[in-house]
Amino acid sequence: MRVRAEAYSNHAAPPTGFAPFVVGRLVDARDGGLWSKGDRVLVSVSDPKAEEVEASSSACVRVPDGLDPADALLIPSTAQALRVWRLLRLEIGEAAVYTDGIRLAGFVGFVAIWRGGLPVIRLTTGGPIPDVETVSIADAASAVERVRSLTANAPGLAAVDLSGSGDVIAMLLEALPRWGRLMLAAPCPEPFTTAFYTDIHRKGVVVCSAGDLDSIFAEPLQWQADIRNACRLLLDAKRAAILRDCLGREPDACRQRS
Amino acid sequence: MASIEQVLRAVYDRVPGDMQPALRRSYRWARIRADAVRAGAGISPCDRVLFQDFEVAHLEPQEILGPAPHELLIETHFSAISPGTETSILCGSPGTPRRFPYAPGYSGAGVVAQVGRSVKGFEPGDRVAGGLHHASRDSVPAHVLVKVPPEVSLQHASFIMLGVIAQQGIRKAAIQPGERVAIVGQGLIGQLSRRLAAVTGPSRITAVGAGRAREALAVSDGDGFVVASDRRALDGIEADVVIEAAGTPDSIATAFQCAARGARVVIVGSGRTLDRSANWVGALQDKDLRVIGAHLTALADREASVTRWSYQQEATLFLELIRRGRLRMDDLVTWRVEPHDCNAVYEHLASGHSKHLGIVFQWRPDEAVRPPVAVPVESRRGAVTKAKTLVDPIRLGIVGLGSIGVQHAREAARASRIDVVAVFDTNQKVSRDLGASLAATSYPSYEALLDRPDIDAVLLSVPNYLHRDLALQAAARGKHVLLEKPLAITMQEASDIVSGCQRHGVALSVNFSFRHLARVRLAKRLIDDGALGDITGIQSLVYSFRERGYWHGARSASADDWRTSKQKAGAGFFFMNLCHVIDYLYYMTGLRASRVYCEHGTLGSPTEVDDSVSISCRFDNGSIGSIAGSCIRRGSNQAEDRVWGSHGTLTIDDQAIRVHSTRVVDGRRPGKTHKISIAPKAGWIEEWLNEFAGAVREGRPPAITGRDGWENLAFITTALRSMEERRSLDVPGYPADLA
Numbered sequence: 001m002r003v004r005a006e007a008y009s010n011h012a013a014p015p016t017g018f019a020p021f022v023v024g025r026l027v028d029a030r031d032g033g034l035w036s037k038g039d040r041v042l043v044s045v046s047d048p049k050a051e052e053v054e055a056s057s058s059a060c061v062r063v064p065d066g067l068d069p070a071d072a073l074l075i076p077s078t079a080q081a082l083r084v085w086r087l088l089r090l091e092i093g094e095a096a097v098y099t100d101g102i103r104l105a106g107f108v109g110f111v112a113i114w115r116g117g118l119p120v121i122r123l124t125t126g127g128p129i130p131d132v133e134t135v136s137i138a139d140a141a142s143a144v145e146r147v148r149s150l151t152a153n154a155p156g157l158a159a160v161d162l163s164g165s166g167d168v169i170a171m172l173l174e175a176l177p178r179w180g181r182l183m184l185a186a187p188c189p190e191p192f193t194t195a196f197y198t199d200i201h202r203k204g205v206v207v208c209s210a211g212d213l214d215s216i217f218a219e220p221l222q223w224q225a226d227i228r229n230a231c232r233l234l235l236d237a238k239r240a241a242i243l244r245d246c247l248g249r250e251p252d253a254c255r256q257r258s
Numbered sequence: 259m260a261s262i263e264q265v266l267r268a269v270y271d272r273v274p275g276d277m278q279p280a281l282r283r284s285y286r287w288a289r290i291r292a293d294a295v296r297a298g299a300g301i302s303p304c305d306r307v308l309f310q311d312f313e314v315a316h317l318e319p320q321e322i323l324g325p326a327p328h329e330l331l332i333e334t335h336f337s338a339i340s341p342g343t344e345t346s347i348l349c350g351s352p353g354t355p356r357r358f359p360y361a362p363g364y365s366g367a368g369v370v371a372q373v374g375r376s377v378k379g380f381e382p383g384d385r386v387a388g389g390l391h392h393a394s395r396d397s398v399p400a401h402v403l404v405k406v407p408p409e410v411s412l413q414h415a416s417f418i419m420l421g422v423i424a425q426q427g428i429r430k431a432a433i434q435p436g437e438r439v440a441i442v443g444q445g446l447i448g449q450l451s452r453r454l455a456a457v458t459g460p461s462r463i464t465a466v467g468a469g470r471a472r473e474a475l476a477v478s479d480g481d482g483f484v485v486a487s488d489r490r491a492l493d494g495i496e497a498d499v500v501i502e503a504a505g506t507p508d509s510i511a512t513a514f515q516c517a518a519r520g521a522r523v524v525i526v527g528s529g530r531t532l533d534r535s536a537n538w539v540g541a542l543q544d545k546d547l548r549v550i551g552a553h554l555t556a557l558a559d560r561e562a563s564v565t566r567w568s569y570q571q572e573a574t575l576f577l578e579l580i581r582r583g584r585l586r587m588d589d590l591v592t593w594r595v596e597p598h599d600c601n602a603v604y605e606h607l608a609s610g611h612s613k614h615l616g617i618v619f620q621w622r623p624d625e626a627v628r629p630p631v632a633v634p635v636e637s638r639r640g641a642v643t644k645a646k647t648l649v650d651p652i653r654l655g656i657v658g659l660g661s662i663g664v665q666h667a668r669e670a671a672r673a674s675r676i677d678v679v680a681v682f683d684t685n686q687k688v689s690r691d692l693g694a695s696l697a698a699t700s701y702p703s704y705e706a707l708l709d710r711p712d713i714d715a716v717l718l719s720v721p722n723y724l725h726r727d728l729a730l731q732a733a734a735r736g737k738h739v740l741l742e743k744p745l746a747i748t749m750q751e752a753s754d755i756v757s758g759c760q761r762h763g764v765a766l767s768v769n770f771s772f773r774h775l776a777r778v779r780l781a782k783r784l785i786d787d788g789a790l791g792d793i794t795g796i797q798s799l800v801y802s803f804r805e806r807g808y809w810h811g812a813r814s815a816s817a818d819d820w821r822t823s824k825q826k827a828g829a830g831f832f833f834m835n836l837c838h839v840i841d842y843l844y845y846m847t848g849l850r851a852s853r854v855y856c857e858h859g860t861l862g863s864p865t866e867v868d869d870s871v872s873i874s875c876r877f878d879n880g881s882i883g884s885i886a887g888s889c890i891r892r893g894s895n896q897a898e899d900r901v902w903g904s905h906g907t908l909t910i911d912d913q914a915i916r917v918h919s920t921r922v923v924d925g926r927r928p929g930k931t932h933k934i935s936i937a938p939k940a941g942w943i944e945e946w947l948n949e950f951a952g953a954v955r956e957g958r959p960p961a962i963t964g965r966d967g968w969e970n971l972a973f974i975t976t977a978l979r980s981m982e983e984r985r986s987l988d989v990p991g992y993p994a995d996l997a
Contacts, residue, residue, distance in 0.1 A: 115458025229436025
């Protein structure tokens with residue numbers, strides 16, 4: 001299939017975790033099965049600035065016609081954020097904790113708010129963020145104490161580390177209450193000390209990985225529900241604006257994704 | 259061997275029926291005293307609502323034991339009626355208890371009076387909410403109660419059990435952001451479910467109602483609405499999650515029909531009749547649905563796990579959502595009643611035609627309905643900050659704290675784009691008390707308040723004759739100005755205020771907040787959409803009764819009789835109510851009066867100003883109107899507006915808009931009169947303030963401007979003058995030099 005590009009991802013900015021991708025319309029859907037000429041798609045490419053690109057039908061993600069092409073570029077990050085909290089089963093009224101890190105962070109924060117996370121807390125080196133409690137990680141001990149006090153009344157807590165920093169992960173493990181859930185969503189190349197007995201075993205903590213968050217284009221079928229919900233969120237002008245803002249607000253990544 | 263209870267029961271069943279009540283009372287009297295001696299507890303009198311028989315409710319004096327070791331004795335302030343459950347029991351629906359007398363009520367809020375000796379964590383005076391009967395006092399186990407945060411009113415907190423019912427259904431639905439949700443049933447549980455669902459980020463919520471009575475509530479929240487009888491529309495909903503909150507025999511089928519393939523259907527309501535068909539099995543299999551039962555009793559008793567929340571945790575979260583403004587309750591309370599009216603309340607519910615949503619019994623007349631105060635922004639140790647909203651709020655100083663000023667202050671405290679930082683009133687005690695309750699600084703003088711550099715705007719709720727000077731003072735200090743209506747007393751003062759604000763580059767708005775009432779907004783939209791065609795006639799009636807004390811400031815903490823003075827007030831009923839009517843008629847229709855004649859008089863009030871008014875006028879498009887009203891008419895208040903044109907008629911009152919049009923209006927059949935119910939009045943001043951704050955932050959004029967205030971005053975002053983001159987007069991247009 002051939003796709004005529006309408007918008008492409010900006011890779012001059014800090015890393016997104018994805019190969020370059022474009023939003024465009026099918027100009028040729030001969031081997032496309034369910035696809036038709038004119039369908040709008042999101043597809044991973046090697047050269048995002050090319051006017052027309054070849055794409056396999058199984059690697060295309062369908063984009064609703066009503067969605068602005070620029071907003072369609074936010075689908076992968078939004079779907080990733082949805083997937084993170086879906087896998088962690090964050091419930092209305094549970095505390096949601098996330099960290100600085102890959103550009104996904106802002107998306108993760110707002111999706112937690114939209115799921116009813118209460119409170120939503122960001123461990124950060126940056127400043128305040130609307131509707132999110134921010135906790136400075138400058139001093140680990142006080143950060144842990146603060147997270148504990150903010151979440152003391154929450155019946156459950158789900159956390160996601162986007163930083164890949166051993167210090168931050170250790171901080172999260174220490175702050176987790178009984179039955180807390182922690183997702184490690186970024187690679188962590190450096191060694192760090194983990195108190196398995198006190199921080200995981202005794203507390204019944206569940207630690208999981210995010211799986212392959214970058215497999216949207218490789219396995220779009222497995223991402224169907226998250227992509228569908230991401231598209232619906234982005235069709236809402238207010239939410240789309242918030243997510244667009246997120247990109248501009250993110251500080252540099254704590255750690256580059258490998 | 260028979261117990262003493264069984265023997266007494268056998269005796270009781272054998273005595274003549276007319277002796278049974280006296281016997282019952284004697285038995286209770288003796289029994290409670292015996293229990294008190296055994297438990298070492300005291301006895302307290304209380305009033306309790308009892309169902310005496312099918313469809314018979316009565317308030318009865320009773321005695322209750324003091325708290326057992328694990329119990330608390332609560333002085334109830336509010337108890338909320340659970341319309342579905344209580345009406346089912348009252349009417350003897352299947353599956354309900356059928357023994358009388360029955361003590362209804364399971365959701366209320368009050369204050370702890372006594373603490374059982376084994377109870378930890380509660381003290382006398384604590385504000386609590388939980389499983390309380392409809393009774394002025396109740397002894398209940400501590401584990402069914404939670405403390406109410408100070409920012410949440412006890413009235414709102416009294417809905418706690420109903421909130422938990424809805425909330426545990428939402429939890430079991432596990433809504434993912436972006437999913438589509440349908441709520442079947444638009445009663446109280448349906449409304450709570452709809453609002454709680456919104457907290458979980460769905461891309462679309464569709465409310466499904468039996469009729470269109472609750473459409474406006476859903477639409478005002480930005481949700482869709484479908485009538486359950488419209489089967490085609492139900493098919494189009496395709497919801498990923500359906501919450502069944504109707505509890506009617508056909509609601510499960512309706513819920514299935516709304517569902518998309520693979521959807522979750524959560525049964526929160528559930529009819530009480532048996533279903534003897536297997537139709538639902540086929541429907542479930544065809545669509546691969548998952549049906550999830552969600553009754554309050556399915557909650558865990560004590561311990562919580564990741565996926566099973568206890569009652570205590572759900573209840574605490576419910577109050578927290580209210581506290582944080584993520585769950586709005588104001589407009590759900592549509593009827594607050596005295597307990598001695600319980601018979602009428604339940605008769606109304608039993609009729610099956612109740613239009614009320616949230617009904618509460620108010621047990622303590624002294625407990626004012628306390629609106630939530632602002633949640634203070636946290637800022638501890640410099641490490642943690644929390645932004646209040648997405649938009650930077652404006653910092654407001656409130657000046658004048660009479661009855662209207664206090665109401666404004668509380669609305670402002672609730673407004674998401676307003677940060678009340680300062681208050682001032684010449685009555686310093688009132689000023690200090692309100693300042694403390696709002697976490698705002700109370701100032702000893704107006705000038706001192708204006709000296710504070712970080713105040714963006716002032717809200718002036720002061721007597722009419724002070725508007726000009728205080729507004730100009732604020733403008734000169736670079737403060738934006740919000741003024742209680744009217745803009746001023748004279749046209750010269752009005753022009754001075756408008757030009758002064760323009761000169762100093764500050765925004766000006768007048769409290770014509772009735773524009774934000776649901777009925778006014780809907781009427782405007784219908785007119786804008788062409789339902790009436792070209793407007794040819796307008797008629798408004800507004801009647802109320804103001805007691806004599808009103809004129810002397812009896813409703814204010816700082817009584818003052820400025821309202822009685824023509825010099826200080828300028829006008830009476832005109833400025834009290836009619837100015838709102840004139841403003842929203844202007845707003846709805848876009849018309850302005852060009853000529854006016856008025857008769858007015860002071861016929862029943864201790865005042866120099868008007869209390870009765872009748873006006874004839876012509877509008878700038880040639881249409882003819884009349885506006886009449888009085889504040890000395892005894893009986894219930896009445897307000898009705900009629901606007902008609904070449905293609906239709908609107909009749910507007912507090913409860914509903916009736917629209918008759920030759921055109922298709924919102925998909926309604928032309929040539930018929932359609933009734934559209936209106937959401938109860940709530941939050942209109944808050945919306946006015948939020949809109950103004952948005953305008954200031956975005957650097958645009960507010961929706962209600964000084965020009966609106968000027969034109970309103972031009973109408974009124976011309977009307978007043980027309981009677982003095984005994985002739986109709988042209989209403990002056992807005993001067994070009996002020997435009």
